[in-house]
Amino acid sequence: MKYVVGLYIVMAVMVFVNGASVFIFKDExxxxxxxxxxxxxxxxxxxxxxxxYFYPRNSFWSS
Known part of the structure; x- marks a missing residue:
């Protein structure tokens, strides 16, 4: 489950980087x-x- 949380954190940081680039730094x-x-x-x-890799198809993706 820690990999799923890590994936979510990385995607949230991506949104923050794009927002900061546009709104804070004015695309500089x-x-x-x-x-x-x-x-x-x-x-x-x-x-x-x-x-x-760590969660096979039957254990994580089917629920």
Whole structure:
């Protein structure tokens, strides 16, 4: 379950980075924010792969 929570945290940080880039920094650092978003997406993908590996299809995904 910790991988699912980690995935949710990574996705929430992605939304925060995009919002901060647009509303706080007025798109001055949009390239850095885009780079951070891509890195966070890759981190979220790693969490998703770990969930698929540690929780087989019958135990987690069917409930």
């Amino acid at each position: 650092f949009s390239a850095i924010a885009s780079w951070l978003t891509v890195m966070l997406f890759l981190l979220g993908t790693i969490f998703f792969v770990n969930v698929r």
